[in-house]
Amino acid sequence: MIRISLDVMGGDFGPDVVIPGAAIALDRHPDVQFLLYGAKAQIDPLLDRFPKLKAKSTVHDCEVAIGMDEKPSQALRRGRYVSSMWRAIEAVKTADADVAVSAGNTGALMAMAKFCLRTMANIERPAIAAIWPTAKGESVVLDVGASIGADSQQLIDFAIMGSAMARALFEVNRPTVGLLNVGVEEVKGQEEVREAGRLLREAQLETLDYTGFVEGDDLGKGTVDVVVTEGYSGNIALKTAEGTARQIASYLRAAMSRTWLSRLGYILAKGAFDMLREKLDPRKVNGGVFLGLNGVVIKSHGGTDAEGFAAAIDVGYDMVRNGLNQKIENDLKIYHAKYPPRAGQGVA
Template sequence: MASDIRIALDAMGGDHGPTVVVPAAAVALERRPDVQFLFYGEEKAIGRVLERHAKLAAKSRVFNTDVAVKMSDKPSQALRTGRRVSSMWQTIEAVKSGEADCAVSAGNTGALMAMAKFCLHTMAPIERPAIAAIWPTLRGESIVLDVGATIGADAQHLVDLAVMGAAMARIVFDIDSPTVGLLNVGVEEIKGVEEVRAAGRVLREAKLPNMRYHGFVEGDDLGKGAVDVFVTEGFTGNIALKTAEGTARQLSQYIRDAMGSSLMSRIGALFARPALEALRAKMGPRASGGVFLGLDGVVIKAHGGADAESYAGAVELGYDMVRQELLGKIREMISHANGFRPAPAHSRRRPILT
């Protein structure tokens, strides 16, 4: 039988701290019994909640920390005050030391990425990490990266994103050769900035194993699920993410307003509630968590306002990344891509937008 997966949890991260993190771990344990937990944070606060979950307590260890990174802290401030002593840092360091296989935090995204990169470093030859989100589509789900880890990208970084996203898709979607598309302002090869066009040429010519390069995709292809993996740099990806989340809330409000506009509408809403709940669950990128890709370790970012069920989903996502050997798959695909390096851009021509 395979050994237990050891997951380190930043119990003080997010909007709710141990009151959500601990019950979430109990939910995840019910569904993934071959897991152990390491909680980092205020020992007394964790213990008060943990004592209500005897089964979880038997498979957990608690490590006291006196410092918690605030959601409002800048990454540089978090590194200054929280390095080595905060619950967030120690959660990540557990992965570096080999005490844990995966780290999960709902805390400050910028601080988590800064600490993770500082502590774990990136795997060679990846220079910059990325955040990958699981996105609802008409076909089911796709992976979108980067959704905010790094701003700007040269052609090599985009190729690295494609490789890492494909490796993740092989695990999440259980497919051997996921389709990959580069987000662009048009599908024609002459459109877009030079960095995107250069990355497209490399991916098209390389014909890498375990990946099928689709070509350029546009913004409306995200909802269609035109490919399994959408690749873009962090500035554009984060705008797309926030736009999708905002549109989901907007549509939900429209539906609520329409359902409450009359007595008959309110009666109809009662009968339609199960369908509306299912619709709400599908709208907006999956709240369970994002995966930090490119690091020499597995780190999962749960949503700051996650409830126990959503946080448990982030824990299970981390479990799957470890059990299905995400890092090994990325290294394997990188080794195939190393022979194909984009040529440096010698000119900065104006992009062709339409």
């Protein structure tokens, strides 16, 4: 039985999306139990529409909900210990839940998760890892917005954590890892990226296969299983990809409805267009994983629908089932036994 705590009040639509999303996820994973944190008066009427979900859920009433526009410091002051977001995370800390899922404010969620769960030993910064659709399937990209900038050691930590996630998600024994750079030549890029590349080559870790630098177009190609970058460029890449997918979808809709001949062509090729729409649907890869914490936290897009929120729950389920944090801890232990951390590293 996997226990999942949900911040029901998080996101743009709160319970109206979270509850139906949990019902969809339960159909896929009957071995799940839910801990629902939020306004009981809003949750109970929705739960009555989903008897199976109601039977597998426990509702915990919370008076405070964190707003999507609140600053992390404000959210911590106002919502610590009492908000639906904090209590969903705290359930992981107390081992009442195996994973927490929220569509709430990203900055507030990261601040609360880091404050409540703390970072793993020898990890200076957590990272947000995204599942990225590629021409070959899927890959892991991190960091996509947890923090701005990263030094060489932090990039190496991201590589180790990302490869552990790839092993948990894709069930590959030795994921290929690349560092995002402005070129594949070893002399290009910032000093931190070049230094991280050198250290990863020298380490020759058994848990990952470092292949060198990758460029922006390699993200869609699926050149490697794990793409490592710092949060600023990673977040820009993520938002650009999402925007491009929506742009292409809008172009296709306009083109297919322009003339009667194009509408006929759409009908004849509907199967192919349905497959393309499925590939371009950002809901299918919803769910960023907070890596480097003493517990698993999943961030859903705030504006997603029930199907998208269910996908985020799916990610959390897979991370727990496949022992994500145990893999990360073991991999970090192996690396730091060979390369001891510098003084002060890993202090939250």
